[in-house]
Amino acid sequence: xxxxxxxxxxxxxxxxxxxxxxxTRAALEDAxxxxxxxxxxxxxxxxxxSLDAPPENACEVVPxxxxxxxxxxxxxxxxxxxxxxxxxxxxxxxxxVTVVARVTEREPLENLESGGRVRLERSGE
Numbered sequence: 761x762x763x764x765x766x767x768x769x770x771x772x773x774x775x776x777x778x779x780x781x782x783x784t785r786a787a788l789e790d791a792x793x794x795x796x797x798x799x800x801x802x803x804x805x806x807x808x809x810s811l812d813a814p815p816e817n818a819c820e821v822v823p824x825x826x827x828x829x830x831x832x833x834x835x836x837x838x839x840x841x842x843x844x845x846x847x848x849x850x851x852x853x854x855x856x857v858t859v860v861a862r863v864t865e866r867e868p869l870e871n872l873e874s875g876g877r878v879r880l881e882r883s884g885e
Contacts, residue, residue, distance in 0.1 A: 764861055765883050766827070766838065768798075768805065769876035771868040774883070775827060775861045781816035784829050784858045788813075793881035794836065800875040803841030803851065807878055810834045818856035820845070825866050827880070828857035838878065840866040 764775035777785055788794070788811060796807030815831050822828055826839045832855060839851035840863070846852040863869075 763883055764827075765881050766863055767877075767879040767881075768838070768869065768872065771872075773863045773865060773868060775825075775863045775880075777861050778859055781813075781858045781860050784811065784813040784816050785860045786813075787811040788829065788836075788860055788880075789882075793879060795877060795879035796836075798838075798875040798878045800872070801854070802843035802846070803869070804837055804839045804843045804853075805872075805875055805878055806830070806835040806837040808834060809836040813858070815856060816858045818858050820853050820856055822851050822853060822857065822859055823862060824851055825863040826851065826859045827861040827863065828853065828859045830855060830857045836878075836880070838863070838869075840869045
């Protein structure tokens with residue numbers, strides 16, 4: 761079952777929570793719906809979002825489709841492919857991030873030309 765809806769400009773994506781960051785997930789759930797103007801860095805979008813959450817199982821290499829929180833920079837990030845920090849074709853953050861969810865389809869983002877407005881909300885909102 762879809763648990764989150766992610767919108768990037770006019771592109772709607774479904775996402776599901778991951779299980780390895782319960783404190784960050786709870787903080788993000790409390791902040792929903794969350795949105796912002798994003799910046800693009802390779803195949804990553806990020807926008808400002810301040811959450812009261814410590815790093816949990818933080819990593820630099822993330823799965824394709826990862827939705828992650830960067831607590832040091834207070835950014836929410838969406839990864840779907842290579843970034844300037846990647847070694848090979850893996851998605852890699854510039855610094856450790858906490859993965860909280862994953863989009864179920866990355867294809868709608870592949871031809872995205874720039875950043876855009878990103879919105880995360882519970883499904884059904």
